[in-house]
Amino acid sequence: MRLLFSPCGIGFGHIGRLIPLAHRLKSRGADVLFSTYGEALKYARKEGFPAIQVPEIELKVKEDGSVDLKRSLTDPGPFLIHYILLKQICAELRVIKRYKPDVVVSDTRASPIIASRLLDVPVITILNQFNIIIPRKKRFLRLSRWADHGSIAVLSKIWASSDKVLIPDFPEPYTLSEGNLNIPERYRRKVEFIGPILPSYPDQLPSKEELREKLNVEEGKKLIFAPISGPSKEKYPFIKILREAFKGFPEEYKIVMSIGEPEKPFLLWNDERMKVYGWVENRFEYLKACDLIVSRAGHETLMHSICYGKPIILVPTPSHTEQLINAKKAFDLGFALVLEQAKISRETLLKSVEKIINSSFRDKVREINLMAKRFNGMEAALREILAHVEYRAYC
Structure with missing residues (x-):
């Protein structure tokens, strides 16, 4: 059983919920590889997993630590962002071709999903943001229109192209990320709320x-x-x-x-x-x-x-x-x-x-x-990953 984990590399939230999964699967005999960048790359290696660095997309930050939303979306600019995304896809294609995973697990990254679809490899996506919200403030109005009708709007279609989308959150009315989870009806059959993935309960x-x-x-x-x-x-x-x-x-x-x-x-x-x-x-x-x-x-x-x-x-x-x-x-x-x-x-x-x-x-x-306490995201994610591994083995 070979598994490729591809989390967003910004901060420790994304990698933090994949590492416990990786340890559990490794204890069951799985061979695990990470492809990521930034803080996540360092953390995966610290936890003892092999990890391949892929091109990075980052948030721009002001001196006070606040997110510079305008620069994040316009610097390096939409054309260069697409170029970086293309480089990420090419990197993931190379990794998947060499590693030959049974299943790819993406956490809030589009490029591994696209690469998996191109190579006909099952892909499970873990995320708590189906949509990206831009503030409807005057200074962000053009950005928000671009987001609603442009490149960012395509993201929901990419997430939904996964074989399964697992949301480590609770169903309504307790959904913490509800403002970022405006999921179109046609995609909901692929989506499951599983609760948080914790290494220790x-x-x-x-x-x-x-x-x-x-x-x-x-x-x-x-x-x-x-x-x-x-x-x-x-x-x-x-x-x-x-x-x-x-x-x-x-x-x-x-x-x-x-x-x-x-x-x-x-x-x-x-x-x-x-x-x-x-x-x-x-x-x-x-x-x-x-x-x-x-x-x-x-x-x-x-x-x-x-x-x-x-x-x-x-x-x-x-x-x-x-x-x-x-x-x-x-x-x-x-x-x-x-x-x-x-x-x-x-x-x-x-x-x-x-x-x-x-x-x-x-x-x-x-x-x-x-x-x-009714939810165990760890067990739910394990079941889904193992089910896709087993299904691929019989295909």
């Missing part, structure tokens, strides 16, 4: 009390976990703001921050109340042990928040439409507070922390957590 870990003791969280302290990841230019301005805001928090709080650097799995900065790590291998232990989460509004972090029953304070990346949509839905569901990055200070952050700890947010996230 809460009931597989020791109790919260045991974990707090292991992690040296003193009795009576409130543990805040801040897992920050994403492209370097996007996350570092936010990390600086967050560190300054956490300074001087009352003694009753203990803060642990991870800044999404897998090559630095050690303590970078430490004081009486706050520890900053480059990377924490035991992320899910901190998720279970903590009282609340502070993070960007990435889809995977929100899924983890629900599955571990933790309220969350969200600071969406400015101008990042997916995160803004995720944050609004989480707030509407009642388990999250949302802060603008430009308005973060010690006072505003502490006020939000106190509000979320001492209110109905905890009860609401526990209520949603009961619904989440």
